[in-house]
Amino acid sequence: MRNPLADKVVDIKPSGIRKFFDVVSEMKDAISLGVGEPNFDTPWHIREEGIGSLQKGKTYYTSNAGLKELKTEICNYISRTQNIQYDAITEVLVTVGGSEAIDMGLRAMINPGDEVLIPQPSYVSYEPCAILAGAKPVIINLKAENEFRLTAQELEEAITEKTKILILPFPNNPTGAIMERSDLEAIREVILKHDIYVMSDEIYSELTYKGKHVSIASLPGMQERTILINGFSKAYAMTGWRLGYACGPKNIIGQMTKIHQFAIMCAPTTSQYAAVEALKNGDPDVEMMRNEYNQRRRFLMNAFREMKLECFEPYGAFYVFPCIKEFGMTSDEFATRFLEEEKVAAVPGTAFGDCGEGFLRISYAYSLERLKEAMERMARFVNKLREEQK
Amino acid sequence: MREELLALIEKNSRLGINEIAVLLGKDEISVANEIAALEAEGVICGYATLINWEKTNVDKVTALIEVRVTPQRGQGFDSIAERILQYPEVQSVYLISGGYDLMLILEGKTLKEVSNFVSYKLSTLESVLSTATHFILKKYKDFGTVFNSNNEDEREMIV
Numbered sequence: 001m002r003n004p005l006a007d008k009v010v011d012i013k014p015s016g017i018r019k020f021f022d023v024v025s026e027m028k029d030a031i032s033l034g035v036g037e038p039n040f041d042t043p044w045h046i047r048e049e050g051i052g053s054l055q056k057g058k059t060y061y062t063s064n065a066g067l068k069e070l071k072t073e074i075c076n077y078i079s080r081t082q083n084i085q086y087d088a089i090t091e092v093l094v095t096v097g098g099s100e101a102i103d104m105g106l107r108a109m110i111n112p113g114d115e116v117l118i119p120q121p122s123y124v125s126y127e128p129c130a131i132l133a134g135a136k137p138v139i140i141n142l143k144a145e146n147e148f149r150l151t152a153q154e155l156e157e158a159i160t161e162k163t164k165i166l167i168l169p170f171p172n173n174p175t176g177a178i179m180e181r182s183d184l185e186a187i188r189e190v191i192l193k194h195d196i197y198v199m200s201d202e203i204y205s206e207l208t209y210k211g212k213h214v215s216i217a218s219l220p221g222m223q224e225r226t227i228l229i230n231g232f233s234k235a236y237a238m239t240g241w242r243l244g245y246a247c248g249p250k251n252i253i254g255q256m257t258k259i260h261q262f263a264i265m266c267a268p269t270t271s272q273y274a275a276v277e278a279l280k281n282g283d284p285d286v287e288m289m290r291n292e293y294n295q296r297r298r299f300l301m302n303a304f305r306e307m308k309l310e311c312f313e314p315y316g317a318f319y320v321f322p323c324i325k326e327f328g329m330t331s332d333e334f335a336t337r338f339l340e341e342e343k344v345a346a347v348p349g350t351a352f353g354d355c356g357e358g359f360l361r362i363s364y365a366y367s368l369e370r371l372k373e374a375m376e377r378m379a380r381f382v383n384k385l386r387e388e389q390k
Numbered sequence: 391m392r393e394e395l396l397a398l399i400e401k402n403s404r405l406g407i408n409e410i411a412v413l414l415g416k417d418e419i420s421v422a423n424e425i426a427a428l429e430a431e432g433v434i435c436g437y438a439t440l441i442n443w444e445k446t447n448v449d450k451v452t453a454l455i456e457v458r459v460t461p462q463r464g465q466g467f468d469s470i471a472e473r474i475l476q477y478p479e480v481q482s483v484y485l486i487s488g489g490y491d492l493m494l495i496l497e498g499k500t501l502k503e504v505s506n507f508v509s510y511k512l513s514t515l516e517s518v519l520s521t522a523t524h525f526i527l528k529k530y531k532d533f534g535t536v537f538n539s540n541n542e543d544e545r546e547m548i549v
Contacts, residue, residue: 039545295413
């Protein structure tokens with residue numbers, strides 16, 4: 001029989017995040033710090049809108065690009081948070097999570113051999129999606145000494161004649177790094193100089209703890225070369241609703257909508273109705289969750305300081321990325337022993353790129369009680385490793 | 391810091407000064423001073439514990455009592471409310487808008503104790519016109535906390 005599979009797909013490595021976690025669910029008293037989704041339920045008024053739409057029989061497809069009302073609310077939201085104006089009819093596509101927007105965007109823009117710049121450590125889907133779209137992924141290794149921000153120099157060095165798109169994943173999963181206005185202004189020069197496009201994945205934009213998030217699309221000359229991707233999962237604790245969106249130039253959104261139309265039809269209708277409510281009345285919920293995440297972030301940073309573990313202070317998302325290089329182990333070894341000996345599961349930094357070696361991703365999308373217990377175990381573990389080294 | 395501090399300890403009054411300081415990103419001295427000020431100003435009135443008594447062997451009966459009263463000249467409802475709140479079995483006294491005037495929350499050991507209170511103490515007060523007593527059969531949620539909730543983490547590792 002012939003091989004039924006596509007080499008391009010088979011060659012893609014499976015995600016490294018899962019590895020430990022099948023073990024965790026079997027293990028008694030194990031604490032997972034691995035999950036990358038909010039620990040809050042979707043606020044009730046948002047759920048209620050979803051339920052209400054079902055009761056009213058709103059069970060049909062929406063138009064391909066999404067409910068007009070939702071697209072309008074998305075434009076209002078971006079206008080009030082970033083002061084960027086998009087046309088709701090032609091410049092917005094509602095997608096099945098931010099993930100779909102990433103995939104559609106790359107598929108719409110890539111010609112064979114085009115290079116896509118992917119700063120790492122970063123979320124695991126950019127590289128596979130770029131490969132599937134026919135691009136050559138080019139990795140930029142971000143550095144701890146820059147707080148894992150992308151510098152103009154790093155960008156300049158990675159650009160070739162074939163570079164077409166820069167993926168800009170900030171606030172960042174897994175490092176928690178953010179790009180402030182001055183950081184964005186620095187890379188903007190390079191982007192304009194080389195005439196490349198930006199796919200800005202801003203799914204964690206509401207979760208920043210040092211001033212408000214700035215979108216690169218809001219900088220002069222950037223809106224026409226940026227696909228802004230965002231969604232409802234992280235800001236409104238709506239992961240299971242699978243809803244995101246892309247905003248960008250009409251010609252790109254138009255082609256993305258074409259693929260979306262053929263592959264997906266439209267994003268889930270119930271979710272779209274709920275999302276309208278989220279954008280209209282969800283600001284207080286976002287603020288409540290942001291405050292709580294921020295408290296946990298401070299708690300973890302303090303715990304690391306007390307155990308004298310090196311960790312740059314992250315100002316975004318809900319991850320901290322401590323450095324474990326002092327123990328002379330790989331991230332994988334550290335995570336494995338941490339799980340075996342203290343029953344705490346965290347994700348090795350290498351799951352997010354080779355340059356994540358020597359780091360650990362710890363999610364604080366967990367209750368403070370859980371984090372306290374985990375940090376007690378971590379302090380014990382770190383002390384034990386230091387004893388062993390003597 | 392005031393509002394964030396209050397929101398934090400309203401949900402968990404057992405947090406130590408040092409923990410509060412870490413969570414709010416403030417130093418311990420300013421947190422301690424702020425709490426002392428809040429106590430002095432009567433903003434913080436006490437530190438209670440939320441108990442689900444149904445899970446203990448202690449028998450308790452809680453009743454909500456609606457009370458209609460005659461307001462008194464020059465004092466409105468304050469005088470009668472202040473009289474009623476003196477009874478130790480009365481947990482809460484609220485002035486309410488709508489069909490009646492005061493709402494009491496009463497705790498007793500038995501039904502009889504509660505009904506005795508209503509018949510002999512409350513109803514006999516001069517300005518009390520009528521009462522309606524509702525016994526609480528089961529508490530599902532109290533002070534923002536769901537009793538008997540399933541706290542299991544159902545989130546899966548997906549990528």
